[in-house]
Amino acid sequence: MAVLGMLSLTLEVPNIDEGVRFYSDAGLISAVEGDVARLRCEGQARESITLLGGFASKRLHHVALRAEDLEAIAERVPRFGGRVMAAPAGFPASGLWVEDPHGMLLHLVEHPCDPPLEGGPAFEINAPGRILRKRRSAMLPTGAYGAVHPLRLGHVLVFSPDVPASVRFVTEALGMGLADRSQDVIAFCCARKESEHHVLAFAKSPGVGFHHASFQVNDPDEVGRGGRALAGKMGKGDWGFGRHTVGSNFFHYIQDPWGSWFEYYSDMDYIDDYALWTPTNYALEDSLANWGPSVPGDFVHNYEIARLDA
Template sequence: MTVTGLLSVTLEVPDLEPGIRFYGDAGLEVSVEGETAFFRCKGQAEAAIVLKGGHGRKRLHHLALRAQELDRLPALVSRAGGAVVPPPEGHSTAGLWVTDPHGMLIHLLDVPAAPALTPNDRPFTINEPGRVGRVRRSAILPASAYPSVQPLRLGHALVFTPDVSASVAFMTEGLGMGLADRAQDVIAFCCARRDSDHHVIAFAKSPGVGFHHASFQVADPDAVGRGGRSLTKKAGKGDWGFGRHTIGSNFFHYIQDPWGSWFEYFSDMDFIDDYALWTPTNYGMEDSLASWGPDVPHDFVHNYEMD
């Protein structure tokens, strides 16, 4: 086993202030050190999103992944078309820094997993035909009873790549992940091989590398809806949701960030306990984005980092 999960996404941006407002409104806790802003889920020690200000434009700097057996990885990375590189100036020297065949920078760290999340006090249950799961209580409280939605953890990130198949090959052969599912050569989803969300890293086809979105788990589908509507009003840009994906099965709401990429709230993701018992599906393009939901925004899969 090598990669076991996603730790963080680091972006270069021109100015920190729009990001501080946006991710703060999204429910993340912020701390700022000089020209770097760190955004954490409540109760978690490590940042999920890192913004480095003072750059000419927004750009993906690197992904940080939790991994084991780092001593095995240099040879695997090299054979898969990547390279081991020195730590970038000003960044941690711990772990292993590598690039994939397209130059995307990845920081691999052997660190403990975050503590398991506490189950909901009010589990999300439904009354369906022939099976009643909720008796003698209302599913929904008065609107004033709900606090602002706060993300519980970073679940996955989707990045752009010029060659989806080559990126998947690198993640599976070089970093020991598994291909969960794909839609032709346009989008693909990679998971860890044990006890993994359906996807940890996903790839969408584009002329070059770039950041598409980071996805954060919230308590239940209602929190996806509440959080999505609230952040959409505050951000004042595009959104896509409420809806449900075919690939991964999760409920979603995406909100466009200040630089044209996206933030996703999600709930109810498929789970792969043992990749050896999973069979990937190659879906048609009609199932590549959603089972149901609003019309897809015209720029939802536009890589603004290539403009």
């Protein structure tokens, strides 16, 4: 009776070509038909991001989540401030369409679990008293490495005007678990079985909006290599290389054409059984990073609200 994982997100954007170029540079594979672009990870048949072109500005359309027992979820949704909705025009009526208490649209789908990712070479670190790599170099010459290709969409962070209320809705109505939070400013929610530390997260803002989509890569080297390459192509904002306290993952964020963000990550905490996990309320100083470069001034700015108010 709960959400099982992340599937995809859909964005309204002004210029679909600009979006396809950005996500293609990030390592996703695109299929474009008219004003709709579907972007997927190499090796996956389904899309991770859908772009709807021709809009005045970027706006989150909806987030799609893998779930089970949709009838039970539908019964709980109104009790916790949400609404069961008809499918938007042009979208499939299958699954369950839900609006959360702040008007964010979610599509819950009974979708089979993705096949397990194939393991790459182990990321080995020589440390005092723990020598794993002998008589060989960890790094190949720079030219030996190809472009970084994300393996899968791991999580999405959205803005919320009331983070505790958003957490209450997804935990009580959708059956997720609160993994960790930092006061009422940011919260991270997981599935209750076999889940990475967070699947859906919320950051405080005056209104709903899309902050970032986070894509898993093989190891910290790929986080750094992919992040630097994409940041160089974009020439806009980026934040990284660094490591989060909450979730423990290595990260590099690159700003997309509309002010939101794309994250490469590796080494996320894993919650196999939420019943055995205890959420932590972290101090604000740990809400963003354990270490890394200075945070960009607009990293937590919700451009969807700014543009709507202009």
